[in-house]
Amino acid sequence: MSVAAPASGPSAPLSAGRARRRRRAPAGSLAVGVSTLWLSLIVLIPLAAVVTRAFDAGLGEVWDSVTSRQAVSALRFTLIVSLFVAALNAAFGTLVAWVLVRDRFRGKSLVNALIDLPFALPTIVAGLTLLALYGPSSPVGVNVAFTKVAVAMALLFVTLPFVIRSVQPVLIELDREMEEAAASLGASNATIFRRIIFPNLMPAILSGAALAFSRAVGEFGSIVLLSGNIPFDTQVASVYAFKQIESDNVNGAAAVSVVLLALSLVVLLGIRSVERWGARDDQH
Amino acid sequence: MSVDKLRKLTPVLLVVATAFAVGACGGAEDTKDAAAGSSGGDGGKTLSLVAFSTPQVVYDEVIPEFEKTPEGEGVGFKTSYGGSGDQSRAVEAGLKADIVHLSLEPDVTRLVDAGLVSGNWQSEAKDGVIADSVVAFAVRAGNPKNIQDWDDLLKPGVEVVTPNPFSSGGAKWNLLAGYGAKGDLGKKPEAGLDYLRSLMTEHVKVQDKSAREALQTFLGGQGDVLLAYENEAITAQKKGEEIDYVVPSSSLLIETPIAVTNDAAPEAKAFLQYLLSEPAQTKFAEWGYRPVDKQVYEANKSRFKQPADGIFTMAELGGWEKLNTELFDPEDGSVAAIEEEAGVSTAS
Amino acid sequence: MTSTSRASRLTLRLIALAYLAVLLVVPVGVVFYRTFEHGVIAVYDSITTPAAISAFFLTLEVTLIAVPLNAIFGVLAAIALVRGRFPGKRLFDALIDLPFAVSPIVVGLALLLIYGRGGWLGDWLLDNGIQVVFSTPGIVLATIFITLPFVAREVAPVLREIGDEQEQAAATLGASAWQTFRRVTLPAIRWGLIYGVVLSTARAIGEFGAVSVVSGKIGGETETLTLLVEKRFQNFDLAGAYAASALLAVIAFVTLAGMTLVNKREEDTT
Numbered sequence: 001m002s003v004a005a006p007a008s009g010p011s012a013p014l015s016a017g018r019a020r021r022r023r024r025a026p027a028g029s030l031a032v033g034v035s036t037l038w039l040s041l042i043v044l045i046p047l048a049a050v051v052t053r054a055f056d057a058g059l060g061e062v063w064d065s066v067t068s069r070q071a072v073s074a075l076r077f078t079l080i081v082s083l084f085v086a087a088l089n090a091a092f093g094t095l096v097a098w099v100l101v102r103d104r105f106r107g108k109s110l111v112n113a114l115i116d117l118p119f120a121l122p123t124i125v126a127g128l129t130l131l132a133l134y135g136p137s138s139p140v141g142v143n144v145a146f147t148k149v150a151v152a153m154a155l156l157f158v159t160l161p162f163v164i165r166s167v168q169p170v171l172i173e174l175d176r177e178m179e180e181a182a183a184s185l186g187a188s189n190a191t192i193f194r195r196i197i198f199p200n201l202m203p204a205i206l207s208g209a210a211l212a213f214s215r216a217v218g219e220f221g222s223i224v225l226l227s228g229n230i231p232f233d234t235q236v237a238s239v240y241a242f243k244q245i246e247s248d249n250v251n252g253a254a255a256v257s258v259v260l261l262a263l264s265l266v267v268l269l270g271i272r273s274v275e276r277w278g279a280r281d282d283q284h
Numbered sequence: 285m286s287v288d289k290l291r292k293l294t295p296v297l298l299v300v301a302t303a304f305a306v307g308a309c310g311g312a313e314d315t316k317d318a319a320a321g322s323s324g325g326d327g328g329k330t331l332s333l334v335a336f337s338t339p340q341v342v343y344d345e346v347i348p349e350f351e352k353t354p355e356g357e358g359v360g361f362k363t364s365y366g367g368s369g370d371q372s373r374a375v376e377a378g379l380k381a382d383i384v385h386l387s388l389e390p391d392v393t394r395l396v397d398a399g400l401v402s403g404n405w406q407s408e409a410k411d412g413v414i415a416d417s418v419v420a421f422a423v424r425a426g427n428p429k430n431i432q433d434w435d436d437l438l439k440p441g442v443e444v445v446t447p448n449p450f451s452s453g454g455a456k457w458n459l460l461a462g463y464g465a466k467g468d469l470g471k472k473p474e475a476g477l478d479y480l481r482s483l484m485t486e487h488v489k490v491q492d493k494s495a496r497e498a499l500q501t502f503l504g505g506q507g508d509v510l511l512a513y514e515n516e517a518i519t520a521q522k523k524g525e526e527i528d529y530v531v532p533s534s535s536l537l538i539e540t541p542i543a544v545t546n547d548a549a550p551e552a553k554a555f556l557q558y559l560l561s562e563p564a565q566t567k568f569a570e571w572g573y574r575p576v577d578k579q580v581y582e583a584n585k586s587r588f589k590q591p592a593d594g595i596f597t598m599a600e601l602g603g604w605e606k607l608n609t610e611l612f613d614p615e616d617g618s619v620a621a622i623e624e625e626a627g628v629s630t631a632s
Numbered sequence: 633m634t635s636t637s638r639a640s641r642l643t644l645r646l647i648a649l650a651y652l653a654v655l656l657v658v659p660v661g662v663v664f665y666r667t668f669e670h671g672v673i674a675v676y677d678s679i680t681t682p683a684a685i686s687a688f689f690l691t692l693e694v695t696l697i698a699v700p701l702n703a704i705f706g707v708l709a710a711i712a713l714v715r716g717r718f719p720g721k722r723l724f725d726a727l728i729d730l731p732f733a734v735s736p737i738v739v740g741l742a743l744l745l746i747y748g749r750g751g752w753l754g755d756w757l758l759d760n761g762i763q764v765v766f767s768t769p770g771i772v773l774a775t776i777f778i779t780l781p782f783v784a785r786e787v788a789p790v791l792r793e794i795g796d797e798q799e800q801a802a803a804t805l806g807a808s809a810w811q812t813f814r815r816v817t818l819p820a821i822r823w824g825l826i827y828g829v830v831l832s833t834a835r836a837i838g839e840f841g842a843v844s845v846v847s848g849k850i851g852g853e854t855e856t857l858t859l860l861v862e863k864r865f866q867n868f869d870l871a872g873a874y875a876a877s878a879l880l881a882v883i884a885f886v887t888l889a890g891m892t893l894v895n896k897r898e899e900d901t902t
Binding site: 028031035039045047095098100122211214260264269273 | 640651709711712722727729730745789790831838839858877
């Protein structure tokens with residue numbers, strides 16, 4: 001790394017604040033302006049069209065669309081499964097990140113390189129493969145197809161990289177001195193992990209988990225082949241929205257989508273706040 | 285990577301990008317022995333065909349033949365295949381189309397309502413249909429459970445696979461066939477609905493998003509019988525999949541609508557007429573469709589199994605508009621209600 | 633930990649690898665196995681059909697447009713988030729993550745509601761002969777949408793970490809904002825930037841749902857590699873579908889190999 005001095009330290013905040021005020025004018029405004037414009041053009045305006053469409057038929061219809069029994073069931077299922085998937089990936093993802101950073105074994109680089117594949121494979125292939133492996137004609141004798149387990153598995157697959165890739169950089173940067181000091185003072189490994197390492201990883205884990213949750217909420221392609229699309233049982237909200245579109249109930253689809261969006265936004269806002277709070281803690 | 289390296293990369297990237305921009309106009313053939321490119325007629329017209337997925341195998345053979353005829357000389361083709369509902373909505377949203385071939389009438393009605401297809405589109409071909417099929421049961425090779433008719437689907441322990449009619453419009457044909465067969469061709473709607481209710485709440489465990497996915501599910505080992513179009517079963521067999529199929533005693537005629545759009549080039553009508561000609565109809569027959577041309581049908585009769593009590597049509601059942609609303613309205617339709625029940629009984 | 637017992641280290645490693653094996657390694661292995669089941673020649677034939685070549689170049693073209701644009705946005709957004717102070721910053725922060733949460737069909741729907749017939753801009757565009765949806769621009773827009781957050785999310789933590797002291801120093805020495813950015817900031821965030829670019833690329837080439845809605849699936853023109861995979865699946869050409877997927881995986885691997893190198897260098901120089 002070419003940059004040496006760390007940002008924290010008693011003198012830094014004061015001078016940084018002064019410098020920030022000095023430099024903010026040209027570069028900062030440009031950055032804010034252009035990025036906001038881009039975000040609006042690409043994301044916000046199209047999404048506004050969806051929100052508008054959702055409310056086109058009036059607030060009453062939106063309420064009806066979202067509170068129909070199937071919609072509620074689909075939303076609830078989506079929420080529960082996404083939370084479960086985010087939690088599982090948070091736990092195992094941290095573990096995997098730990099092993100990838102702190103451990104040493106042959107083939108580690110290859111394993112590390114594989115982590116991002118769930119992003120690159122088209123979701124229908126992921127669905128096909130998971131179906132072949134863990135479905136009725138499974139070579140391993142495991143048949144979870146068309147069950148809630150199947151949906152969870154598919155979602156675990158597509159959200160795999162998030163927590164791992166969030167935690168890895170932080171783990172790499174972690175200052176070993178504190179751990180070594182604690183160890184020399186006689187602390188057990190478990191204590192070291194619980195009191196020193198884990199609090200530092202928390203914001204990264206939460207951030208990754210939030211992204212995993214969001215992606216799970218929105219994911220569509222890979223789960224359909226495996227879930228069998230049984231209303232009330234394994235139908236996730238995004239598939240429900242798709243059915244509404246197919247039945248020419250675009251307003252209904254838009255309504256459910258708006259609810260999903262709002263949901264994710266709330267979760268994301270919450271997680272980012274916790275992350276910021278955790279980062280602020282660092283400077284003490 | 286320093287900024288200088290980035291600067292050196294930029295011209296390379298630009299060159300690469302340009303090359304790609306040019307190279308993107310490759311071709312559309314997806315076979316090794318790519319014959320004449322199917323896009324870009326030299327100086328002539330280009331016809332845009334937007335169709336549902338299944339007839340692609342037929343069009344891949346028919347279009348080159350058409351281009352050899354005097355009407356088809358110099359005509360290029362752009363083709364797009366996908367789910368019938370998706371394609372219909374795409375055309376409604378602005379996808380250019382000269383000819384649309386979809387899997388159920390409401391998908392064409394949507395375009396009529398949007399002002400893209402004229403109200404009397406059916407007068408072009410034989411009532412707007414160039415090839416038929418019937419609802420059939422796909423079973424495992426050898427038909428081990430000896431499933432022959434609608435009642436066999438309700439035998440204890442029999443698992444049925446069918447696509448979800450609310451995400452796959454084409455799946456509506458399957459359920460309408462059962463409804464008609466067990467409901468005295470629409471005269472006893474309650475009996476028909478009772479049948480569907482038993483079927484869906486007790487025997488249908490999986491409803492995939494589309495027919496192709498349902499077939500994949502079935503091939504993957506799920507279920508004992510798959511409700512499918514006869515031509516899809518025949519095409520699957522031709523492609524080497526190990527399934528058998530039976531036609532129940534009474535089945536529904538699947539009439540997939542085809543229409544020429546309002547702003548279509550005149551060659552579109554010529555193409556439609558060609559599709560009704562003997563060579564094209566024979567190609568349809570080879571892939572499992574029942575040709576509308578009587579002579580070609582007679583010549584190929586041996587390919588098709590005849591249901592004992594005959595084939596009925598949507599017109600006899602009451603027509604698409606009536607039944608689509610009665611049964612398949614997502615809020616108030618009878619099948620929607622049955623789906624809700626089905627969901628409740630299988631939810632843990 | 634300074635001295636972990638061998639047993640616990642092995643246990644952790646085993647659990648991690650088992651998790652990855654079940655969820656990742658084995659499925660990917662199956663894809664490649666199914667691809668090469670019928671021999672290498674068949675695979676070569678499968679990925680050199682005119683349709684496959686068109687799809688390949690279209691996918692690359694779309695990625696080469698979408699990813700650099702989002703890289704620029706990502707850097708600017710990261711600067712705005714970390715160095716800037718403006719009202720609504722927290723909201724802006726959360727909004728950047730939205731593309732992660734939006735279902736692909738909604739992306740497609742949103743784009744159609746704007747650029748399709750009857751949409752906010754659609755009729756005007758169609759009247760003036762500009763084809764956005766059902767043409768390459770539509771695919772590009774959808775791809776930009778879904779890959780928007782990656783670079784920003786990778787660069788922001790790095791920016792936060794390195795602090796702005798060196799930038800302050802440069803300003804004190806008289807460097808302009810642009811010079812400071814080019815010579816101080818950019819080199820410092822290069823790893824985050826590259827990392828974000830690699831992730832964006834992988835995501836862009838693998839996108840199916842949103843592109844499926846806005847592309848029109850016109851063979852040879854608006855068919856990306858993922859759409860080709862679906863079409864082949866539809867036509868019972870499972871081997872061909874797997875071959876095209878393997879091609880996508882290879883593209884991802886190449887990008888990933890670059891990233892692994894980046895990671896390695898990052899670890900070595902820390």
